[in-house]
Amino acid sequence: MSATLAQIAAARLAGKDAAARMEPALKALAAEPTIVSSVEAATARAQARTLDQLAARGQSAGPLHGVPLAHKDMYDRAGQVTGFGAKTGAGMKASETSTVLARLDAAGQIDMGRLRMSEFAMGPTGHNHHWGIPRNSARAGAISGGSSSGSGAAVGAGLVRAALGSDTGGSIRLPAACNGVVGFKPTQGRVPMTGVMPLSFSQDTVGPLAATVAEARLVLSIIAGPDGRDPICRYAPAMRPRGEALGKGLRIGFASGAVMAPASRAMTAAMGAVRERVSAVARTREVGLDLLTTLGEAANAIAMSEAAAVHADRLARAPESYGDQLRSRLAQAVAIPGFAYVRALQLRSRARAEMMRRVFDEVDLFVMPTLHDVPPLAAEHDVGGGQGVAAMIGKMVHFTRPISFLGFPALSLPVARTADGPLSVQIVGPDWSEDLIADLGEWLEAECSSGG
Structure with missing residues (x-):
């Protein structure tokens, strides 16, 4: 080891x-x-x-x-x-x-x-x-x-x-x-x-x-922890070493419904195996996360609008300094109207509240894939600045982008290693739940490593 x-x-x-x-x-x-x-x-x-x-x-x-x-x-x-x-x-x-x-x-x-x-x-x-x-x-x-x-x-x-x-x-x-x-x-x-x-x-x-x-x-x-200079970084309890939080009182949700549609058979099977293992130390249940499938456009509007603000001057001054794919994406980002950005911010606030009410009132953490399958081959995803960029990116970030959009913490870890590459899941929790996420992650990592 x-x-x-x-x-x-x-x-x-x-x-x-x-x-x-x-x-x-x-x-x-x-x-x-x-x-x-x-x-x-x-x-x-x-x-x-x-x-x-x-x-x-x-x-x-x-x-x-x-x-x-x-x-x-x-x-x-x-x-x-x-x-x-x-x-x-x-x-x-x-x-x-x-x-x-x-x-x-x-x-x-x-x-x-x-x-x-x-x-x-x-x-x-x-x-x-x-x-x-x-x-x-x-x-x-x-x-x-x-x-x-x-x-x-x-x-x-x-x-x-x-x-x-x-x-x-x-x-x-x-x-x-x-x-x-x-x-x-x-x-x-x-x-x-x-x-x-x-x-x-x-x-x-x-x-x-x-x-x-x-x-x-x-x-x-x-x-971690505020430095007095970043206005977004705020006080939160200091993280602790590994605890003993796992137990039958812990409620773990497993993604179900339309959000799982892109997952391959291998990924779906890996999720099932993880749930079987976790059931030994916590209460598990399926949890509907279809709300996450509705957030992609809003997440993109915010991320690209803010990226456009960072890059607008350089893009106008020296567009040749960017690669084809990035130049194409930033050119589109500059054209996003202000009202779309504001509406996306409003949607994020409502979606966070709904997640807290509909999901985290029912479970302490939930588990979903990180990627839909094993890592794909590079040659299949080198689309440059062509028309397939948006679809390719959307599929890659299907399970990750909504979590970033909502600001929640998440831990990705491999749970199976196949002949075609690793399969990973992410453990997601509400704000400041990193310790609980890591406790479950360390336990699951040991289980998967031992084959238990």
């Missing part, structure tokens, strides 16, 4: 010369240009030397002391260029370090470099007009998922145990599902976005992709 982050940290603290031990990891990252956009060797070595000095005095920086991580190329670090997955020269040199990277630094991470991503974090498949698509180690030739494509691929390939991603419509959970790893999207407002590239300010979230639920939970607990 692979070592956990905590085990790695303990081993590094007990040993010496972390800087020298970084060299094999740096070489491994450098050998994966489809996954890694840049190896930040100087940063990693400097952090390792500082941590060695602490260890020599018998001190620890924190729960990630000496653990090598790498992150999506949309987080600012002072003095470095944040690339955004864009064309060469489109990035920006940062004057400050993002809050989330600063918190991971303080916890003892060694930041090894920047990972590939969909251009400007727009695109659920991981295709990038400028840089190609990261290698998926879970299924040869498959998409790596987007927009946190490099984060999913890096964790899936074992280059790092965890990596930060971002999620506006599924961009943590989809790469996690495609690469057979864990992805944790928090409640919108739990993690500050200070120093993070914006896409849709009312739906953007930051969270980890990791090898296990426990590791994702640890990283999320470190980066």
Whole structure:
């Protein structure tokens, strides 16, 4: 069994010369240009030397002391260029370090470099007009998922145990599902976005992709909490270690009805197997989630209107700097009328209230697929800027986009591994239910790993 982050940290603290031990990891990252956009060797070595000095005095920086991580190329670090997955020269040199990277630094991470991503974090498949698509180690030739494509691929390939991603419509959970790893999207407002590239300010979230639920939970607990600068990030109870919340009093819903229509037979069977396992530790029932099928247009109107506000000036000034698919989507976004945006915001408020009343009054959490099937082949989804873009995106984000639209937390984890790739489900809860979600996720992960 692979070592956990905590085990790695303990081993590094007990040993010496972390800087020298970084060299094999740096070489491994450098050998994966489809996954890694840049190896930040100087940063990693400097952090390792500082941590060695602490260890020599018998001190620890924190729960990630000496653990090598790498992150999506949309987080600012002072003095470095944040690339955004864009064309060469489109990035920006940062004057400050993002809050989330600063918190991971303080916890003892060694930041090894920047990972590939969909251009400007727009695109659920991981295709990038400028840089190609990261290698998926879970299924040869498959998409790596987007927009946190490099984060999913890096964790899936074992280059790092965890990596930060971002999620506006599924961009943590989809790469996690495609690469057979864990992805944790928090409640919108739990993690500050200070120093993070914006896409849709009312739906953007930051969270980890990791090898296990426990590791994702640890990283999320470190980066969570207000920083006094992001007005959307607000107070919430601090996350706790694994609890003992599971029991027959826990009510778990399983998606049923029209919302499940896109799910393949294999995915439907995996959902059934998960319910059978969960029934041993909680009360389960089917829950109608057809409301989620009505939210796609509104979610798109908000996300694309806000993205248009971010990109309008650059799009007008230098349209050639964008790839075909993104340029086409942004051109359409600029034309979305203001009344459609306002109506979508009103619908979101009503839909959240209805979900709380009709779903979360009846169950504590619910389970649904992350992706409709195993990760599809990249060649089948490389539609560029053609007419099939909207339909392709709609199918990819069918199960993830409504959750981002409503702002609820969700954890994606693999529950079956087939000859054609992994199958993953997501556990969804109301605002601030991350601990309960992680408790169920850790239990289910152990059950699926053991075959129990």
